[in-house]
Amino acid sequence: MTQLEVDPTTVSAPAGLAGLVRSWGADPSADTLHELTRRADEIIPLAFEQGDDAAELEAQRFLYEVHAHRILPPWSPHWRDYEHPTIVDVHRRAGDAWLARDRRAYGADLEVPTTPKGFGEWATEVCEGHASGVTHPLFDFLAEKATFDQLAAFLGQETPFDIHFGDLVALLLPGIHGGQKIELAHNFWDEMGNGAVERTHRRLRLDMMARVGIHGEAYLSDVDGYWVEELRMANMYFQTSSARSLAPQSIGMLQATELVVPGRLERQIEGWRRVGLADQEMVYLLEHVTVDVEHAEGWLNHVIAPLAAERPDMLLEVGIGIMRRLDCALAVCDRAMRELP
Ligand SMILES: [Fe+2]
Ligand SMILES: [Fe+2]
Structure with a gap:
């Protein structure tokens, strides 16, 4: 099994970070919280340090899933509560790792006029x-x-x-x-x-x-x-x-x-x-x-x-x-x- 496949015996939610948060109820179990953190620890470096395309797709889906739902008001039929501290933390870490990658790509060499x-x-x-x-x-x-x-x-x-x-x-x-x-x-x-x-x-x-x-x-x-x-x-x-x-x-x-x-x-x-x-x-x-x-x-x-x-x-x-x-x-x-x- 590759790192990106999910072992069905350890995860009952649909595969992927976005799938995990989508399947959360109002009160996620300790196992669910643990699984999100564990998977994020695995996916984030693969996606943004090692150039793994499947991992980046998973990370970008998760980033978007949370961004797009978080700006909705709670009366929207699509609203989901994505304010749980574990989601907020994982979301922030994924975004920061991506930003760090892009800063490495552009920040060092870019010179711009300053007037x-x-x-x-x-x-x-x-x-x-x-x-x-x-x-x-x-x-x-x-x-x-x-x-x-x-x-x-x-x-x-x-x-x-x-x-x-x-x-x-x-x-x-x-x-x-x-x-x-x-x-x-x-x-x-x-x-x-x-x-x-x-x-x-x-x-x-x-x-x-x-x-x-x-x-x-x-x-x-x-x-x-x-x-x-x-x-x-x-x-x-x-x-x-x-x-x-x-x-x-x-x-x-x-x-x-x-x-x-x-x-x-x-x-x-x-x-x-x-x-x-x-x-x-x-x-x-x-x-x-x-x-x-x-x-x-x-x-x-x-x-x-x-x-x-x-x-x-x-x-x-x-x-x-x-x-x-x-x-x-x-x-x-x-x-x-x-x-x-
Ligand atoms: Fe415009
Ligand atoms: Fe427009």
């Missing part, structure tokens, strides 16, 4: 020139060749991060004030459909998902159906926008998102039109082609530039956030090109 103007130019150049951008072969495929079902499969896979975007911006709001707060609030208000419930981005996305046959609650009820690369994407935003110490990384990630999304969406829109979707059925995609161009500029000038002026020492972290996000997006594109065609 507002210089950093802005660097960020724009890095994002626009990155291999995860519109020049990735995935976007030609989606625009020119993908079937309806393949386009839908990609849209479905992108759900764990996309569906949470408004909440992720909201998580960043506390404790930030002045012009930066206004820019965050502006971005958030666009997520809120500028006050029109049917125009909220979440609603627009759910409408499009319903139209193309994607189950609207799968991002909570079918976590195991997502590629590890997509779970990583959602988890890195949850991680950096919920820990205040990582807010600079979150700011970098959001900058990268706003800069790269419009071009990538245009190719998907082309694809959807080609397979017969009407524009009014993909308002979600069309909306982001325009608003994200404004968001990218606003974010750079009103969130990052003031930070750069006040605390240039924070820019390395912003840069790490940008790089983590871009490379994560590239892994998504590569995975999609292996899975979809």
Whole structure:
């Protein structure tokens, strides 16, 4: 038996860290608590120090399972109580080990300009020139060749991060004030459909998902159906926008998102039109082609530039956030090109 297989005589819950916490009752037994800790001790170093893909999938599923449920209010039908100290501890350890791995990958060699103007130019150049951008072969495929079902499969896979975007911006709001707060609030208000419930981005996305046959609650009820690369994407935003110490990384990630999304969406829109979707059925995609161009500029000038002026020492972290996000997006594109065609 390999290390990753679960001995059925010692574990009665479904395999995996996420399976273990999902099967907890209101009052987990000492054995259950012990099993979660034991398995975490085994999986975390395998996933984030030894490059074991199966272990990383298990760890990312667990990270996402807890992040996505922990932001729900208790009246949600999907709510689960994931505040038990053992879950909180294991979740924190898994996230920290992952962060340490990424810091080893990016922190040491990354050099970023430390003036507002210089950093802005660097960020724009890095994002626009990155291999995860519109020049990735995935976007030609989606625009020119993908079937309806393949386009839908990609849209479905992108759900764990996309569906949470408004909440992720909201998580960043506390404790930030002045012009930066206004820019965050502006971005958030666009997520809120500028006050029109049917125009909220979440609603627009759910409408499009319903139209193309994607189950609207799968991002909570079918976590195991997502590629590890997509779970990583959602988890890195949850991680950096919920820990205040990582807010600079979150700011970098959001900058990268706003800069790269419009071009990538245009190719998907082309694809959807080609397979017969009407524009009014993909308002979600069309909306982001325009608003994200404004968001990218606003974010750079009103969130990052003031930070750069006040605390240039924070820019390395912003840069790490940008790089983590871009490379994560590239892994998504590569995975999609292996899975979809
Ligand atoms: Fe949005
Ligand atoms: Fe945006």
